[in-house]
Amino acid sequence: MTAVSAGTGAGVQLICDGCGTSTTSGGCGMHDTEVVYVAMESSGWSGTAFARGPHHCPTCAADLVTRPAARQRHTGTDRVVVRLEATAAVVTVSGDVDLDVAVELWSVLEAAASARLTVVVDLTSAGTVDSIGVGALVRGRNTVQRRRGELVLAGASPFLRAVLRTMRLATAFPMFRTVEHALTVTRGRRILSSGTAC
Numbered sequence: 001m002t003a004v005s006a007g008t009g010a011g012v013q014l015i016c017d018g019c020g021t022s023t024t025s026g027g028c029g030m031h032d033t034e035v036v037y038v039a040m041e042s043s044g045w046s047g048t049a050f051a052r053g054p055h056h057c058p059t060c061a062a063d064l065v066t067r068p069a070a071r072q073r074h075t076g077t078d079r080v081v082v083r084l085e086a087t088a089a090v091v092t093v094s095g096d097v098d099l100d101v102a103v104e105l106w107s108v109l110e111a112a113a114s115a116r117l118t119v120v121v122d123l124t125s126a127g128t129v130d131s132i133g134v135g136a137l138v139r140g141r142n143t144v145q146r147r148r149g150e151l152v153l154a155g156a157s158p159f160l161r162a163v164l165r166t167m168r169l170a171t172a173f174p175m176f177r178t179v180e181h182a183l184t185v186t187r188g189r190r191i192l193s194s195g196t197a198c
Contacts, residue, residue: 014045016057023057046114056114080108087187088118090179094125097133105133109140109151117149118186122179124155134163141172150174150189154182 015022025043044058079101083090089112093105112119121137123129129137137153144151152174156164164170176182 014043014057016045016060019057019060021057021060080104082108082112084115085183087116088120088183089113089116090120090122090183092122092125096127097129097136099130099132102130102132102136106136106139109136110143113140113144113147113149113151117144117147119144119149119151120154120176120179120182120186121151122154123157123160124179126155126157126160129160129163134167134169137173138169150186152176152182152186154179 013022013024023043023045046056046058079094081092081094083092091105091108091112093101095101097105109119109121119140121140137151141151153160154176155178156173156175161170161175164173174182174185176185
């Protein structure tokens with residue numbers, strides 16, 4: 001729900017959106033939005049780096065992943081949908097990614113990054129992606145990378161690939177033809193990096 005100052009000094013009180021549980025954490029001398037990120041990391045909570053949330057305690061974060069109703073969420077315009085897979089969050093975008101959809105996309109990418117280390121953005125049904133849409137993808141990528149995760153694109157149109165090349169962002173996003181291919185490759189990378197076998 002929110003994160004509030006814990007009083008004098010650097011610190012923050014986190015309040016869970018799911019159950020209302022709260023915890024107080026030191027901010028390691030950091031202030032404002034940085035405190036929230038540090039407090040969440042040190043407390044094992046998930047959520048955005050922003051004070052207004054959403055934030056979830058470890059128990060509620062696990063429930064969000066396993067609860068069937070939370071496995072697929074339609075957003076207000078139904079142009080951005082997130083689906084949780086075992087190893088990744090798949091964010092599907094439909095139609096043109098303009099100012100209206102970019103704001104929604106950024107919000108959904110942030111939530112997806114809280115739920116999974118790997119975020120696959122399915123652009124198969126997306127139309128044109130303007131500079132604001134590209135900005136939302138870059139912000140999402142940065143959020144995922146701060147959490148030591150990976151954001152990849154699936155089904156990007158030749159137009160979007162050209163835009164990313166022009167903006168010198170082609171190498172910033174691993175790209176795959178299909179969601180299935182992206183899931184297979186990213187799952188393999190996670191297994192290799194963790195040192196565990198199937």
